[in-house]
Amino acid sequence: MDRIRVAILGATGLVGQVFVDILSNHPWFEIVELMASKESAGKKYETVAKWALNKPIPEIVRDITVKETNPKELRSDVDLVFSALPSGIAKELEPKFAEKFKVISKASAYRMDNLVPLLIPEVNPEHLELIEIQQRKNKWDGFLITDPNCTTCIFMLSLKPIYDKFGVEAVIATSMQAISGAGYEGLYAMQIHDNIIPFIKGEEEKLKNETLKILGRIEDGKIIKPNIKISATCTRVPVIHGHTLSVSLKLRDKATVDEIKKTLASFKGLPQELNLPSAPKYPVIVRDEINRPQPRLDRNTYNGMAVTVGRIREDEVLDIKYIVTGHNLVRGAAGASILDAELLYKKGYL
Ligand SMILES: NC(=O)c1ccc[n+]([C@@H]2O[C@H](COP(=O)([O-])OP(=O)(O)OC[C@H]3O[C@@H](n4cnc5c(N)ncnc54)[C@H](OP(=O)(O)O)[C@@H]3O)[C@@H](O)[C@H]2O)c1
Structure with missing residues (x-):
């Protein structure tokens, strides 16, 4: 299978680091873009990630240049965006990403939105049917799903x-x-x-x-x-x-x-x-x-x-x-979103 190209928003933070760690060894996904605040933009990931995990920064991301969080800066061939943005920033930026890209968010900004699935794959996979309604109502090519606190x-x-x-x-x-x-x-x-x-x-x-x-x-x-x-x-x-x-x-x-x-x-x-x-x-x-x-x-x-x-x-x-x-940070954060992504792929959403 072709690998699924993913971007991580908030990549330098704690949840972002766990995304980087798990996705660096994932059988289906490939990290192609890392985004964070303007202060980190333009610098190599290894110099701006406040790395806090008890294993080294994966080799394949060390030299990636972090970009400012903006959908216009994202490669157009990105298949999926994981968001670990602070909630206030997510509120403003996630819908802009979702106009074009498929987004899975760990932030709380849209969890309670009626059109946004709040997904735990073992618990409520049937809520994915909201995606189609969301895309139609918002006229989005992409979509936004969230997972819980x-x-x-x-x-x-x-x-x-x-x-x-x-x-x-x-x-x-x-x-x-x-x-x-x-x-x-x-x-x-x-x-x-x-x-x-x-x-x-x-x-x-x-x-x-x-x-x-x-x-x-x-x-x-x-x-x-x-x-x-x-x-x-x-x-x-x-x-x-x-x-x-x-x-x-x-x-x-x-x-x-x-x-x-x-x-x-x-x-x-x-x-x-x-x-x-x-x-x-x-x-x-x-x-x-x-x-x-x-x-x-x-x-x-x-x-x-x-x-x-x-x-x-x-x-x-x-x-x-x-x-x-x-x-x-795993079942409660990055691991949860990655399991969402695997389900989305198997169900034909990616
Ligand atoms: N920690 C948990 O256990 C947990 C669990 C579930 C959900 N969450 C949620 O996940 C999200 C991330 O949490 P975290 O614990 O990883 O936070 P964190 O360690 O404080 O990381 C925040 C990330 O957001 C970036 N950021 C800050 N301001 C920004 C801006 N103006 N524009 C773009 N990016 C910006 C930071 O980039 P810089 O390094 O460049 O500043 C960093 O990458 C939050 O919404 C949080 O509520 C966290």
Whole structure:
């Protein structure tokens, strides 16, 4: 097969670096353009990437000259654009890219737009049907799809199998989010060391609203959201990578702890069925040990593409509770978008 030519926006940032890392070794995709702010433009990637991964910058991108983020600067033969732009910049620029190019965005700017799929390939692949409506209404040759906030990505993989089998009426979720979720310049050591930050701007609304959109069913081109009560608390903790949530659920139908374990452990979606290159064999791993999951031990399961659930037990107030952890920069960010791209390719959108 011909390789699919991809560009990365926000390529020098934390999420951009994970895109660069995964895509440098990808069997289908080839990085042909890297874009960032005007300050980085015109310089070699290795001199402007604030490289923070614990492996070297891939050889094939070191000498690429970073361009300013502008669709007019992009090679016209680019097949797909991954965006890891800050949300404010994404709001202005992503529609301009989508006029001509196919864009998958990690930014929050268009996640809640009615015409934009908010995709998790194992959870709501049927939302891709919005692409055609979006292209028609906006008169775009390209399209824009988004994937969820990092915490929502991790949470949803644990919720969806239970939601499908037993129904979910209410959720109480508390996140303990890693420092790298705040981007390269997110937090000073003095703020987070020996500490917990009890508030992350906008995060609780995202966890609630995105969950309802993702679980929505499409009727006449519109997403009809389910009726689930969600109470979210999002905190930042001194962990480098890996977001963890403590979750309690009220179920529609009664379920035992064993039934929940089996449901989660056997869950598979379209990426597994299609054998996509980045798809983990199982997207949810269930651990029985009393002291798991832990972000440091479990975030890299299946190359960071699976989430790990443990401490599944009865909840004295609702019905069931558990802890889930996953890699915010991989399953919650770049890896999620790359899995979207693989699905888009297999489904004939690229
Ligand atoms: N970190 C996570 O776990 C995570 C997870 C899910 C989603 N996200 C979302 O992904 C996006 C990127 O996050 P991040 O953590 O990678 O942030 P980051 O480390 O701060 O990187 C920001 C990137 O955006 C570029 N940029 C900044 N201002 C720009 C401008 N005016 N024009 C064009 N490019 C500009 C930067 O380029 P320069 O180097 O040239 O300044 C850099 O490449 C955000 O929308 C974030 O909310 C992050």
